Amino acid sequence: MLRHMQIEDLREVNSVLSRTFTHARWEQGLQAYHVPTCCMPFLEMYLQRFPHGSYVIEGRHRIRGFIFAHLWGKVGWVGPLAVLPDWQGRGYGRDLLDASVQSLKDAGAATLGLESAPLSYRNIGFYVKKHFMPGYLTVDLSREVQSRKIERLPPSYRAESLSGLDGAAQRRAMDTLDQLANQLDPNLQVSGEAALLRRYGYGDAWLLYHHDAPVGFAIGHTEKYYEKEKRRHLKVYLGGLIRRTWQDDLDAFLIMLAQWTREAKLKYMILRISARHQDGFRALIRKGLEPVHADLRFVLNGYEERSRSEVFYLNKWE
Ligand SMILES: CC(C)(COP(=O)(O)OP(=O)(O)OC[C@H]1O[C@@H](n2cnc3c(N)ncnc32)[C@H](O)[C@@H]1OP(=O)(O)O)[C@@H](O)C(=O)NCCC(=O)NCCS
Known part of the structure; x- marks a missing residue:
């Protein structure tokens, strides 16, 4: 079931985030692959940016995937997006992304994008299929x-x-x-x-x-x-x-x-x-x-x- 993310979901979302990205980085062959859990106030602030576009997907009362959305005026973007490894390849990622993008469009977003690990060919395939085009690097x-x-x-x-x-x-x-x-x-x-x-x-x-x-x-x-x-x-x-x-x-x-x-x-x-x-x-x-x-x-x-x-x-x- 796809539904809006609530503050009460954040502990479980945090665990899904850590497990999914740790697995993805391990799959990419990175040496430092462990992604720790986030600070809870940080996630809470993240959710407050645009709760209307942030969703979870759950089954048997457990969260299997989630997405956050953000809107700065008319600049909208999504992320992180994650689906637990055991539940990938069943359309959950696509459903989460579609729902979030639609909410941002409904709220008037005129720019819409996301950022992802440049090494992940899998993500490039996934996002291009959803009409997101890769462009420039954002560098820290x-x-x-x-x-x-x-x-x-x-x-x-x-x-x-x-x-x-x-x-x-x-x-x-x-x-x-x-x-x-x-x-x-x-x-x-x-x-x-x-x-x-x-x-x-x-x-x-x-x-x-x-x-x-x-x-x-x-x-x-x-x-x-x-x-x-x-x-x-x-x-x-x-x-x-x-x-x-x-x-x-x-x-x-x-x-x-x-x-x-x-x-x-x-x-x-x-x-x-x-x-x-x-x-x-x-x-x-x-x-x-x-x-x-x-x-x-x-x-x-x-x-x-x-x-x-x-x-x-x-x-x-x-
Ligand atoms: C990226 C991710 C969210 C995708 O979620 P998912 O539930 O596995 O993806 P879906 O099953 O919804 O796939 C959606 C579509 O993308 C396609 N797809 C997936 N990988 C693909 C690839 N490498 N090349 C082309 N298409 C691909 C699927 O075939 C499917 O196509 P369809 O809509 O025609 O059926 C998930 O793999 C994940 O959590 N990865 C680790 C975390 C991460 O990297 N998150 C994104 C960066 S912020």
């Missing part, structure tokens, strides 16, 4: 943040975090976030995401100003995803710089992120960018950031991304 780029060598923002720049604001100032900052997001991608809205992060204490949003005009923002997680993981990384998965001459603002943007990393008592910053945005990707490599992980992005036919490839736009569908 990492840099260690020195706690001693502290760089300051040039005087013409200023940065502020959402958590450092209250009342009207916070509401204004939320509006600014959406205005900036809209310039990166006309389908993107991020204020809901920033509010959710604040509510769960899982991360924050920062704004960068040049001569008091907003020029960029970053939204990231400061807390860990897996119970057994060490808390070490700031993971920026949404953000960017809006000016045509964004290269001029990039150093200030990275200084802002280093400050955030230090304030959150973390050691590394990770910036997640699609290789579709080649200039931005190259610029970050030139600044010394190193690839540590990559996923393959798929986009549904007719629901392609609207962002221009020359903007500096960090985003990851995970």
